[in-house]
Amino acid sequence: xxxxxxxxxxxxxxxxxxxxxxxxxxxxxxxxxxxxxxxxxxxxxxxxxxxxxxxxxxxxxxxxxxxxxxxxxxxxxxxxxxxxxxxxxxxxxxxxxxxxxxxxxxxxxxxxxxxxxxxxxxxxxxxxxxxxxxxxxxxxxxxxxxxxxxxxxxxxxxxxxxxxxxxxxxxxxxxxxxxxxxxxxxxxxxxxxxxxxxxxxxxxxxxxxxxxxxxxxxxxxxxxxxxxxxxxxxxxxxxxxxxxxxxxxxxxxxxxxxxxxxxxxxxxxxxxxxxxxxxxxxxxxxxxxxxxxxxxxxxxxxxxxxxxxxxxxxxxxxxxxxxxxxxxxxxxxxxxxxxxxxxxxxxxxxxxxxxxxxxxxxxxxxxxxxxxxxxxxxxxxxxxxxxxxxxxxxxxxxxxxxxxxxxxxxxxxxxxxxxxxxxxxxxxxxxxxxxxxxxxxxxxxxxxxxxxxxxxxxxxxxxxxxxxxxxxxxxxxxxxxxxxxxxxxxxxxxxxxxxxxxxxxxxxxxxxxxxxxxxxxxxxxxxxxxxxxxxxxxxxxxxxxxxxxxxxxxxxxxxxxxxxxxxxxxxxxxxxxxxxxxxxxxxxxxxxxxxxxxxxxxxxxxxxxxxxxxxxxxxxxxxxxxxxxxxxxxxxxxxxxxxxxxxxxxxxxxxxxxxxxxxxxxxxxxxxxxxxxxxxxxxxxxxxxxxxxxxxxxxxxxxxxxxxxxxxxxxxxxxxxxxxxxxxxxxxxxxxxxxxx
Ligand code: BGC
Numbered sequence: 001x002x003x004x005x006x007x008x009x010x011x012x013x014x015x016x017x018x019x020x021x022x023x024x025x026x027x028x029x030x031x032x033x034x035x036x037x038x039x040x041x042x043x044x045x046x047x048x049x050x051x052x053x054x055x056x057x058x059x060x061x062x063x064x065x066x067x068x069x070x071x072x073x074x075x076x077x078x079x080x081x082x083x084x085x086x087x088x089x090x091x092x093x094x095x096x097x098x099x100x101x102x103x104x105x106x107x108x109x110x111x112x113x114x115x116x117x118x119x120x121x122x123x124x125x126x127x128x129x130x131x132x133x134x135x136x137x138x139x140x141x142x143x144x145x146x147x148x149x150x151x152x153x154x155x156x157x158x159x160x161x162x163x164x165x166x167x168x169x170x171x172x173x174x175x176x177x178x179x180x181x182x183x184x185x186x187x188x189x190x191x192x193x194x195x196x197x198x199x200x201x202x203x204x205x206x207x208x209x210x211x212x213x214x215x216x217x218x219x220x221x222x223x224x225x226x227x228x229x230x231x232x233x234x235x236x237x238x239x240x241x242x243x244x245x246x247x248x249x250x251x252x253x254x255x256x257x258x259x260x261x262x263x264x265x266x267x268x269x270x271x272x273x274x275x276x277x278x279x280x281x282x283x284x285x286x287x288x289x290x291x292x293x294x295x296x297x298x299x300x301x302x303x304x305x306x307x308x309x310x311x312x313x314x315x316x317x318x319x320x321x322x323x324x325x326x327x328x329x330x331x332x333x334x335x336x337x338x339x340x341x342x343x344x345x346x347x348x349x350x351x352x353x354x355x356x357x358x359x360x361x362x363x364x365x366x367x368x369x370x371x372x373x374x375x376x377x378x379x380x381x382x383x384x385x386x387x388x389x390x391x392x393x394x395x396x397x398x399x400x401x402x403x404x405x406x407x408x409x410x411x412x413x414x415x416x417x418x419x420x421x422x423x424x425x426x427x428x429x430x431x432x433x434x435x436x437x438x439x440x441x442x443x444x445x446x447x448x449x450x451x452x453x454x455x456x457x458x459x460x461x462x463x464x465x466x467x468x469x470x471x472x473x474x475x476x477x478x479x480x481x482x483x484x485x486x487x488x489x490x491x492x493x494x495x496x497x498x499x500x501x502x503x504x505x506x507x508x509x510x511x512x513x514x515x516x517x518x519x520x521x522x523x524x525x526x527x528x529x530x531x532x533x534x535x536x537x538x539x540x541x542x543x544x545x546x547x548x549x550x551x552x553x554x555x556x557x558x559x560x561x562x563x564x565x566x567x568x569x570x571x572x573x574x575x576x577x578x579x580x581x582x583x584x585x586x587x588x589x590x591x592x593x594x595x596x597x598x599x600x601x602x603x604x605x606x607x608x609x610x611x612x613x614x615x616x617x618x619x620x621x622x623x624x625x626x627x628x629x630x631x632x633x634x635x636x637x638x639x640x641x642x643x644x645x646x647x648x649x650x651x652x653x654x655x656x657x658x659x660x661x662x663x664x665x666x667x668x669x670x671x672x673x674x675x676x677x678x679x680x681x682x683x684x685x686x687x688x689x690x691x692x693x694x695x696x697x698x699x700x701x702x703x704x705x706x707x708x709x710x711x712x713x714x715x716x717x718x719x720x721x722x723x724x725x726x727x728x729x730x731x732x733x734x735x736x737x738x739x740x741x
Contacts, residue, residue, distance in 0.1 A: 027102060028337055033101075034350075035321060035330075039076040042061065043062040043094075051078050067097055074110075075111060076112075081440070084373060091155070091156030092369060108354070111157050113160050115434070117148060126390065129180050131562075132190065132389060133190060134585040135584075144385055149197065150203060156370025158204055158362075159357075160206065162210075164180075165210070166210070166213070171545040174507060174509060177543075183600075188245070194207065196248060210289070212254065217238070222510065224509075243280055253285070257292050288320070289322060295309075307332040307335065310333055311342060314342055314350075315342075319349075319350035394562055394576045395585030397560065397625060399557075412629070413579025414464075414579070418495060419468055420468055420469055420495055426456070426542040427457045430567070432504070433455060433567070456499075463580070483526055490530065498535050499538045500527065500530070502527075502539050504547070518548050537558075541561045548620065553620065561585070582663065586624050589623060600623070602684060628662075629662050630660025632657065633657045644708050646709070649705055649706065657698070670731055673685075678723060687706060688706055
């Protein structure tokens with residue numbers, strides 16, 4: 001699809017001619033309507049504010065919003081997933097009404113289909129972004145996004161509020177799992193891949209980069225609370241993922257709901273216009289987050305009332321307001337223009353961008369009507385991709401062999417013929433595997449689960465054979481009586497090992513705020529009690545953020561992180577545990593050892609001046625960590641030259657050997673250390689990564705090619721450039737030194 005650029009020649013494109021002529025016929029009310037987005041629930045029948053089931057339009061409200069106020073965009077789902085047929089009914093009803101309004105412009109429907117079509121029943125749900133990040137596989141990310149686009153567009157919805165390009169640098173933040181983890185380079189590459197998959201697939205479909213920007217790094221770690229991030233740091237860490245995806249042609253951006261340095265981002269012209277438009281050249285649509293103009297006066301207290309808040313947000317640079325429940329925004333904006341506070345040219349600027357996006361999404365060709373229902377894609381086309389992503393994400397963090405039951409080898413893969421006991425609070429829940437934004441906003445209502453998809457215990461029975469699995473369900477709030485029951489069952493079953501589904505049940509946004517990052521005390525007690533029975537324990541974390549568990553980690557023989565792997569996650573975990581897949585997932589974040597001891601891998605030297613042996617940095621598991629069932633070794637790392645100049649590319653090789661008996665899906669991580677710099681350098685920064693396959697007994701030569709420009713950092717003048725001096729490259733803890741002159 002064509003992106004949002006203007007024609008290079010002086011002549012107007014068909015699109016420009018069309019938009020110009022349409023705009024010239026639009027009333028102020030029609031223009032403001034285009035800038036207004038309501039939630040579906042606002043036009044559905046309700047009783048005492050609750051949507052009536054089965055859901056249907058409230059014909060008066062729908063007519064008022066869509067025909068009288070000419071609302072240009074609708075979002076969300078009326079609280080839960082719908083069948084493709086129901087989606088067709090909704091979209092058709094909306095577009096039929098839109099065709100009756102004065103401007104007759106089709107409505108742009110947007111949704112949060114963040115790990116597959118989250119609000120379409122029986123669709124294919126892959127891993128959440130934190131799990132996708134653990135695959136470090138751009139092509140898989142692209143394919144999963146393309147599958148989402150094909151299914152969501154077939155419902156008649158052409159706009160997705162995804163990907164999240166905020167960084168997950170603070171695991172306290174409840175939206176950590178919606179990110180690609182802590183590193184700017186990883187988030188940039190996977191973000192570009194996701195945008196590519198959404199926008200350049202078989203159907204017109206738009207991505208939204210959210211939430212622009214610095215959202216995930218508040219002081220308190222809680223959702224939508226104040227952040228203090230100097231502009232240099234904003235640009236160094238939080239901007240690259242957005243910049244890369246803007247350069248890749250992303251069609252829209254959603255704004256960060258929070259405040260940074262005392263200024264709500266929705267009112268920050270410097271970030272939304274000077275930086276985003278003038279410097280980064282973003283030409284697409286900027287949409288607010290949920291009710292965020294209203295919050296300028298209700299929550300942030302920077303405006304007296306709605307009208308002032310609206311003026312601030314428009315002046316800052318927003319194009320569309322996710323209002324989402326009333327028509328006050330439209331009224332306030334019309335008034336602001338009529339009294340001359342906001343110019344009609346400013347309104348035209350935003351409306352042009354919205355019409356451009358509607359053109360790119362072919363809404364003027366189709367009237368926004370959904371494609372024929374009989375063409376809804378067969379889900380078997382996408383299941384393989386989702387299942388593969390889940391499989392490649394599962395990360396083995398610990399695998400030891402000191403246990404009496406398995407004296408000679410690590411516990412994984414679980415071999416033999418003995419019974420496997422499966423329990424723990426996440427082992428019997430498909431909701432746990434999927435996380436938030438699944439079927440419902442919070443993702444915790446089993447009514448909307450995909451029929452037939454197995455949770456962990458069912459998948460274990462499928463892979464190990466039902467006769468080998470003994471399972472005992474637990475809920476999150478299990479107590480000592482439940483633990484006693486489990487102990488009795490284990491004693492009776494005498495299993496070869498216990499597989500424990502640990503972690504969290506789903507949450508979304510502020511609902512997941514938490515005062516304590518520690519693993520829940522009842523789960524720790526469960527581990528301690530089972531350990532005392534002298535049975536090997538395989539702990540499987542199904543959770544969106546790394547909860548700390550240092551005190552019980554030594555009691556588990558193996559530890560596996562499954563993240564939120566989606567509908568195919570149960571079988572993916574089982575395939576790693578039974579050894580039919582050689583694990584390849586790698587942590588896209590640093591796992592803290594203690595709740596208050598979190599540092600990202602790219603911390604500063606001064607973060608570790610404590611004079612103890614750990615040097616102040618002792619994570620539970622480091623960024624990039626992940627074990628496999630084979631032994632890979634790196635050797636002979638050498639660079640072609642030892643001195644480079646600014647425009648050069650570093651070239652070198654490293655040999656990667658597989659001494660084991662299984663093919664390795666190895667992840668090569670290239671870190672750089674800048675020895676001395678005018679802004680304190682990080683101890684290391686990830687500068688490149690690549691997956692390579694190494695067969696059993698094979699040695700492959702990895703060719704390193706790293707442009708010197710990739711070693712740049714943001715200086716005091718906020719410009720990004722490389723500073724000459726001494727550097728070291730680190731690949732799998734082998735180093736090579738060079739100089740930039
Ligand atoms: C979230 C966004 C989401 C929007 C629409 C907001 O509460 O912050 O990420 O896209 O709702 O559902």
